Amino acid sequence: GENVEQHPSTLSVQEGDSAVIKCTYSDSASNYFPWYKQELGKRPQLIIDIRSNVGEKKDQRIAVTLNKTAKHFSLHITETQPEDSAVYFCAARGGGSQGNLIFGKGTKLSVKP
Amino acid sequence: NAGVTQTPKFRILKIGQSMTLQCTQDMNHNYMYWYRQDPGMGLKLIYYSVGAGITDKGEVPNGYNVSRSTTEDFPLRLELAAPSQTSVYFCASKRGGGVVEQYFGPGTRLTVT
Numbered sequence: 001g002e003n004v005e006q007h008p009s010t011l012s013v014q015e016g017d018s019a020v021i022k023c024t025y026s027d028s029a030s031n032y033f034p035w036y037k038q039e040l041g042k043r044p045q046l047i048i049d050i051r052s053n054v055g056e057k058k059d060q061r062i063a064v065t066l067n068k069t070a071k072h073f074s075l076h077i078t079e080t081q082p083e084d085s086a087v088y089f090c091a092a093r094g095g096g097s098q099g100n101l102i103f104g105k106g107t108k109l110s111v112k113p
Numbered sequence: 114n115a116g117v118t119q120t121p122k123f124r125i126l127k128i129g130q131s132m133t134l135q136c137t138q139d140m141n142h143n144y145m146y147w148y149r150q151d152p153g154m155g156l157k158l159i160y161y162s163v164g165a166g167i168t169d170k171g172e173v174p175n176g177y178n179v180s181r182s183t184t185e186d187f188p189l190r191l192e193l194a195a196p197s198q199t200s201v202y203f204c205a206s207k208r209g210g211g212v213v214e215q216y217f218g219p220g221t222r223l224t225v226t
Contacts, residue, residue, distance in 0.1 A: 006155075032212040043203060043217040044156070051212055089155055093212065098163065100146075100171065101215065103155035 002027040002094035006104025013080050014112055021088055021107045024072040029095025033066060033073045036089045038106075044089060048075070080111045114139050117218035119204050125224045126194040134189040134221050136204030144207045145187040146215065147171075147179065149200040156203065162187055163210065194225045 003026040013019050025033075034049035050057045050064045050073065057064050061080075066073040077084055087108050091101040120135045138145065143164045148156040158171030162181040176198060178190040187206075191198060204218040 004155075009153075034214070043219050045217070046214050049214070091155075098161070098169070099210065099212075100158055100161060101156075103157075105153070105155045 002030060002092055002102040004090060004092050004102050004104045006090050006107060008107060009105065010108045010110070012110045012112065015080060015082060017080055019075075019077045019080055019084070019109055019111075021075045021090070021109070022072060023074070023090035023092075023104050024070075025092040025102075026071065027092070027094050028068075028071065030092040031095075032093035032099075033064070034091050034093075034101070035062075035064060035075050036091065036103075038087045038089065040086075047088075077109075080109075082111050082113050085109055085111045116140065117204055117206055117216050119202075119218040119221050121221060122219065123222045125226065126191075128194060128196065128225060130194050131190070131192050132194070132223075134191070134202055134204075134223075136187045136189065136218060137185050138187075138204075138206040138216070138218075139185065140206065140208070140216070141184060142206035142208050142216075143184070144210060144215075145181065146205040147177070147187070147189045148203045148205065149173065149198075150203060150220075151200050159189065159202075191223075196225050199223060199225045 031052040036044035038044045063076045090104040146161045147159040160179040162168045202221045205215045207215045
């Protein structure tokens with residue numbers, strides 16, 4: 001089945017700097033890659049997603065890139081702000097009839113003012 | 114719309130007790146999911162349902178049971194609670210089987226002592 005690895009597990013940046021979180025997946029049939037942001041004690045919320053027929057997608061300060069050949073995708077946050085501090089999870093929608101999401105272990109991002 | 118709601122928010126169980134975690138969605142979503150989130154880990158799929166009357170196991174189903182008698186409700190049953198089931202439980206739903214966003218409930222924090 002699908003396996004998703006996420007790095008780094010923690011990331012600390014200065015306000016205004018960029019942050020990059022990387023994920024790799026194992027199932028070449030995976031076709032959908034969402035990113036979730038989870039603030040402390042809150043539910044995960046979708047911030048951006050990308051489908052396998054697209055190489056890059058951008059939404060204001062966040063962007064996601066996908067390399068299907070290498071089976072990895074990345075989240076890029078530019079001009080980081082303290083409110084970006086949270087745990088970020090990547091996920092991959094596995095192949096198979098139900099296509100359930102498989103999540104990475106998360107990256108705790110801290111943005112220092 | 115209330116979205117996805119879960120009750121209770123917190124619960125402490127003694128070893129061997131049983132309980133049901135409630136999940137309800139008012140978005141008329143066919144697909145519903147139960148995840149558990151252990152500290153420092155991503156979300157692991159326990160059970161899922163693609164419609165009323167249909168359920169299937171996820172990655173970590175042992176010690177749990179589910180039912181789906183209506184589109185709106187997807188309760189998770191813990192029988193003979195064990196300390197290993199201490200976790201935060203999230204219910205989620207999505208409209209269909211394709212590449213669409215999953216919406217998460219607020220979570221239930223369960224401690225088994």
